[in-house]
Amino acid sequence: MAQLKAQGDDFPGTDRFVIRRRLGTGGMGAVYEAYDQERHETVALKTLRWQDPSAIYRLKKEFRVLSDIAHANLASLYELVADGDDWFYTMELVDGVEFFAYVRPERPSQSETRAPPDVPRLRAALAQLITGVVALHRAGIVHRDLKPSNVLVTPAGRVVILDFGLADVVAPPSPLQTREEGLWGTVAYMSPEQVEGQRSPASDWYAVGVMLYEALTGRLPFQGSALRVLADKGRQDPPSLIELVPELPQDLVTLCGDLMARDPAARPEDGEILRRTGVLEHTTSGAEVHEPGRPPSLIGRDAELAQLRDAFGTVGFGQAVTFYVHGVSGIGKSALIGHFADAVEREAAALVLRGRCYERESVPYKAVDGVIDSLSRYLKTLTAPQVKALLPEGVSALARLFPVLLRIDAVADARIGEREPADPLALRQRGFACLRQLLGRLSAQRPVLVFIDDLQWADHDSMVLLEDVLRPPDPPHVLLIASFRTEDLASQPFL
Incomplete structure (x- = not known):
């Protein structure tokens, strides 16, 4: 397993978060009392003791699983932050x-x-x-x-x-x-x-x-x-x-x-x-979600589902399609797309890569980060030779953009000996090209659906990446479905 950085128990803080004292240390992370100079409040800050790809993956998952739940008997989570090689999130400081x-x-x-x-x-x-x-x-x-x-x-x-x-x-x-x-x-x-x-x-x-x-x-x-x-x-x-x-x-x-x-x-x-x-x-009462294993009601959504099926069929003829679903908050956009994604995953053996933008995250390529996490989960289901056959040249640059990919042993091995461009822009372009080729190879094997929820919270770099990966000519044959809130159209130029 590749290890990016051995941080130990001495996280120095950042310009925004001033460390006051360490509260505790566990197997994966350390928790500190910190002062947030932007919000002017004291918080608990959880960071990683070792910045290895699997630890980063688990830290992100920990934050995202709980980020939407507010309850008096659950600690409130605030923000997920990537600052250089350091990954951490802040939460309510509980005195007890x-x-x-x-x-x-x-x-x-x-x-x-x-x-x-x-x-x-x-x-x-x-x-x-x-x-x-x-x-x-x-x-x-x-x-x-x-x-x-x-x-x-x-x-x-x-x-x-x-x-x-x-x-x-x-x-x-x-x-x-x-x-x-x-x-x-x-x-x-x-x-x-x-x-x-x-x-x-x-x-x-x-x-x-x-x-x-x-x-x-x-x-x-x-x-x-x-x-x-x-x-x-x-x-x-x-x-x-x-x-x-x-x-x-x-x-x-x-x-x-x-x-x-x-x-x-x-x-x-x-x-x-x-x-x-x-x-x-x-x-x-906590976050409202449908019962696991039972899809939410989609009565009256036949027309929208038919449009999604048509878009998916177009991809089957060797094209890339981008499909936007928008509407006011709370009308069931996520449930609609989730239901469709479950269906094509089950009925058409499609590879569904799911991601979501979170308002309270400051991470690179935040609209695509969850999609890459999903991709890493898929690659972990494959054998090393299968992964190796999928990986194009430039995987080292892609792993620099998305370190969680290094939790795949074949990815970590493939980057050995690759020379990375010293120029950050050239590194980024090589990483984009690698992702484009990787999606192309995946879509040659089976249908690929990429679903990004809450695109209104996306950052500019994410939109540049998506545009570059899906640009003609000869884009990967994938269906990209993105949802966003109509009320955010005016405030987000890229929508």
Whole structure:
């Protein structure tokens, strides 16, 4: 794996963000308290300890998965920034203590019979934790790394879930879905099925069950080496809560056992957990998305779908087509195109490369960046010889523009020995030409659809790139569909 820069734990900050102190360090990143001199506020800033392509990919994914969700029990994310080789994002600075320390402020007992927690405090904190988890699930997201250190409680008693580094979208299987190298998560809180790479809301509830067990008893349910803990979780139940702490409330004991059921199908679902803990439904509202696996209603959109099918058919005759979908915010542009993209992916075996512009991002080529991330996911599904056959000359320049491509071993190998132009403009032109040829080779194998959502937030460099890649003569035979808001036509000259 190519590594761009070993930054370590000493991020110096930028002209805009002044670092005050380091708050914590994890396996992938470090979090700092920083002062934003543009917005005049103190923020938390998460950056990478090592600027390698896979870490950059995960950092971007972490931000983008959560960027549209606003909820009192979820840390608010602000901006994603690329500053030279440095990638980071800013978020709400939460002043609080970890969940376990909040519900068990006393030192753990060393005796076999342990003291109970502060039950009223635990009930209040657990209700908010559940509320935040349900908000994630209703937005189609699973956290995958819930644990006490990722849940803070403020002095006012507000529970805040943070660290979404492993968060992912719950969706039907996709041709571009890959299993990233290694086992991700924290062993003590990981569900048995996560070892097999499964992801579902039930896995989050298992982790909540482990947190509840630890809060009730002062100890983890399974102990020993990582391998032993993983093995024990799949073959036996943890020690009885009542035997460890006899005076525990029965409803919490029962809930804990149900959440930690070894079979994910046996665990209670969101609605039942809300009911059993007395949480009101209206407190769980988060981002509104359609239920994973079920397309949104497209009643009355037959004419638009027919136009998209005609455009896709034109590409089949060896042409490049650009198709714009615009309208006021909220009329269902994204749902319409997403439905069409799913259909051609399923029915025509098309390669669908999806991207989106985000208003709160300052990254190079922001309209195309997500498309390249999608391309990297596709390339990871291929063998090294298959990738090598697709790569044109100049891949080193393309990887300089989009470093995530270097997480593909064949791309990293192909750039060895390539001489990059010293002139930045020449480097850019070579990268553009490489992308044009790569899309051409892909479209010679199968239909290619590129979908860019929210083009109104695009930058000028992205539009130059798209124009250059799709210009005649002999452009790659792809269908580019871009959506944007009609109300932004006047303020964005490139639209």
